[in-house]
Amino acid sequence: MEPTLPTRYQFVIAETSSRIPFDFVGAMSIDLDVDGALIVRHGQDEQWRPSPRAYQVLNGIDQTVDVHFDLRNKRDVELVVGTHDSARPLVVELVDAHRPQ
Numbered sequence: 388m389e390p391t392l393p394t395r396y397q398f399v400i401a402e403t404s405s406r407i408p409f410d411f412v413g414a415m416s417i418d419l420d421v422d423g424a425l426i427v428r429h430g431q432d433e434q435w436r437p438s439p440r441a442y443q444v445l446n447g448i449d450q451t452v453d454v455h456f457d458l459r460n461k462r463d464v465e466l467v468v469g470t471h472d473s474a475r476p477l478v479v480e481l482v483d484a485h486r487p488q
Contacts, residue, residue, distance in 0.1 A: 396481045404473070406457075407466040417458060425456045425464065440480040443471055452477060 400407070411417060411427050418426045425436040441454035453469030471477055 394483045398479045400477045409464040435484045
């Protein structure tokens with residue numbers, strides 16, 4: 388089977404909190420690697436998501452916002468968002484590389 392190209396997602400979130408939950412229905416296991424990438428396994432397939440990128444646009448300039456995945460109880464995934472203006476939209480970019488094992 389040929390590897391598939393990564394899928395890129397960009398979310399614009401209004402009035403964000405500091406933790407954004409994610410749900411991976413049907414996942415057999417979820418792990419974080421040493422670089423903070425999220426690894427979600429569904430049967431023989433594996434989704435790999437490198438650390439996300441987040442920013443807010445202020446006066447036409449992208450201002451980076453710290454963000455990382457947090458895995459609790461080996462099942463509960465959240466994006467943990469650093470200091471930002473919660474009254475402004477937050478842009479979060481994720482990459483999903485789906486690859487068979």
